[in-house]
Amino acid sequence: MESNFASMKPGTLLAPVPAVMVSCALPGQKPNIVTIAWAGTVNSDPPMCSISVRPGRFSHDIIRDSGEFVINLCGEENLKALDWCGVKSGRDEDKFAACRLTPLAVEGFSAPAIAECPAYLACKVKSVQALGSHTLFVGEITRMGVRQDLLDPDGGIAFDRAKLIAYNHGVYYRLGEPLGFFGYSVAAPEVLKRRMEKLK
DSSP states (O other): EEEEEEOOOOOOOOOOOEEEEEEEEEEOOOOOOEEEEEEEEETTEEEEEEEOOOTTTTTHHHHHHTTEEEEEBBBBGHHHHHHHHHOOOOTTTOHHHHHTTTTOTTTTOOEEEEETSSSSEEEEEEEEEEEESEEEEEEEEEEOOOOOGBBBBOOOOOOOGBEEEEETTTTTEEOOOOOTTTTTTOOHHHHHHHHHHHHO
16 A cells, blocks of 8 residues: 655654743742743653753753753743743843743742743652753652633633643644543533533
């Protein structure tokens, strides 16, 4: 059978990915922000996330030496700051001041969260692995915060109201219309209808 796929050189084809701002700081020093597109969940118990950072980035050594980082989820209103923090260096700029972002203290962390972002996951570094072009930092999520206006009365998080963004090979996208939910393919028709109406 003839394939309709073109063979390509191996590369970082996985997409889309979340676009996040990662804040970090050494004790008593000015905090910094680095834009990361390679972040992901790696474990649920305990909850853990990973980020991949180039060794040449200013934040790399701060995260390595402090043993912590804060992943800040980004909505549409954060997009310009997210992009700017990815092309400017903290060696030359105070990114919080330049982007008019507010450091939000996180208990037990030198690194602040970003008050203007919809949510944050504060992580303590559990492992560091040099992979080649990037260093993989795996962190345990020990503190988490979600903006009050995104909380539903039933305790759920209405991330649709956060207008979260994704990154797809150099282009930012707003998350769009919901297509389903986990388990929708086996849900009873009445459950499917009720959940999908709630998502719209």
